[in-house]
Amino acid sequence: MLIPTVIEKSQYGERAYDIYSRLLRDRIIFLGGPIDDHTANIVIAQLIFLENEDPKKDISLYINSPGGHVTAGLAILDTMNFIKPDVSTICVGIAASMGAVLLSAGAKGKRFVLPNAEVMIHQPMGGTEGQASDIAISAKHILKTKDSLNKILSKNTGQPISQIEKDVDRDYYMSAEEAKKYGLIDDIIKTRISNGK
Numbered sequence: 001m002l003i004p005t006v007i008e009k010s011q012y013g014e015r016a017y018d019i020y021s022r023l024l025r026d027r028i029i030f031l032g033g034p035i036d037d038h039t040a041n042i043v044i045a046q047l048i049f050l051e052n053e054d055p056k057k058d059i060s061l062y063i064n065s066p067g068g069h070v071t072a073g074l075a076i077l078d079t080m081n082f083i084k085p086d087v088s089t090i091c092v093g094i095a096a097s098m099g100a101v102l103l104s105a106g107a108k109g110k111r112f113v114l115p116n117a118e119v120m121i122h123q124p125m126g127g128t129e130g131q132a133s134d135i136a137i138s139a140k141h142i143l144k145t146k147d148s149l150n151k152i153l154s155k156n157t158g159q160p161i162s163q164i165e166k167d168v169d170r171d172y173y174m175s176a177e178e179a180k181k182y183g184l185i186d187d188i189i190k191t192r193i194s195n196g197k
Contacts, residue, residue, distance in 0.1 A: 003018045003019060003020070004018070004019045005017065005018055005019070006018075006019055006022040008022075024046060024049075024050070027050055027053075027054075027057060027058065027059050027060060028059075028060045028062065029043055029046045029047065029050075029059065029060070029061045029062070030062045030064075031043055031061060031062065031063045031064070031065055031076075031099070031102070032062075032064045032065065033064075033065060033066075034065065034066060034067070034068040035065055035067060035068030035069060035072050035073045035076070035098050035099065035102075036068050036069050036072050037069065037071075037072050039068070039072065040069075040072035040073065040075045040076050043061075043076050043079075044075060044076060044079045047059060047076075047079050047080065047083055047087070048079065048083065050083075050085065051083040051084055051085055054085070055083075055084040055085055056084070056085065057085055058085055058086045058087070058088055058107075058110070059083075059085050059086070059087045059088070060087075060088045060090060061080075061087050061088065061089050061090070061102070061106065062090045062091075062092055063089060063090065063091050063092070063095045063099050063102060063103055064091070064092045064093035064094060064095075064099075065094070065095060065096065065098070065099035065102075066094065066096045066097065066099065067096045067097025067098040067099045067100070067120075068097070068098050068099075069098070070098060070124050070145055070149070072098075073098030073099075073101060073102060076102055077101065077102060077105050077152070080102075080105055080106075081105070086107035086110055087105075087106055087107055087110075088106055088107060088110035088111070088112070089102065089103045089104075089105070089106030089110070089111050089112065089185075090112045090113070090114070090189070091103050091112070091113040091114065091117040091119060091179075091185070092114050092117060093117060093118075094117065094118045094119070094120065095113075095117070095118075095119050095120075096118075096119070096120035096121075096122075097120065097121070097122060100119050100120060100121045100184060101121075101149060101152060101153060101156075103119060103184060103185065104152075104153060104156035104157060104183075104184045104185070105152070105156055108186070109186050110186065111184070111185040111186045111187075112185055112186065112187055112188070112189045113176040113179055113180070113185050113188055113189070114176070114188070114189060114190070115176055115188055115190055116176070117176055117179075118173055118174065118175065118176075119173070119174045119176075119178075119179040119184055119185070120171055120172060120173045120174070121153065121164075121167060121168050121172050121174075121184075122168050122169075122170065122171045122172060123146050123149075123168045123169065124142060124145050124146050124149060126138065126142040126145075146168075149168075150164045150165055150168065153168070156183070156184070157182055157183035157184055158183045159182065159183060176188045
């Protein structure tokens with residue numbers, strides 16, 4: 001994958017940054033693609049770095065993700081809640097599955113989607129094989145995970161657990177307007193927002 005480079009000129013000469021490092025200087029983290037342990041570790045490291053740089057200044061997390069591993073996503077979510085700065089979430093493209101959970105977990109009043117973005121929630125997926133006792137253990141674990149995610153979505157959206165359980169039974173796609181009405185986000189934005197400066 002080709003990663004663009006940005007060249008900045010100053011009185012000291014030129015300096016080249018990859019695009020993600022340049023965005024990080026402006027307290028912007030871009031979460032694009034599937035959420036796995038590698039991606040989560042990078043996002044977590046950036047969140048902690050930005051907190052250390054300035055614990056009072058907001059961080060913007062742009063999301064364009066089909067979702068991914070629940071444990072990796074929850075590690076990002078826990079870090080968002082752990083650090084001092086508010087994390088503003090902005091969906092560009094799609095925030096599906098774990099991506100939607102992260103979108104909803106942004107600081108209240110600072111969760112956004114662009115006009116043509118989509119959001120999708122559903123129950124966690126899993127598969128297992130092996131002895132009957134191992135399958136039973138895995139089934140119990142995925143039901144516990146589903147319950148935890150439903151509680152997170154209920155807290156973040158204000159929807160009752162019963163409504164969340166009904167809606168995540170199958171893939172539930174929402175437009176920007178529908179995501180706002182559901183409580184997953186706070187507003188639809190068409191132009192750049194201030195970064196808590």
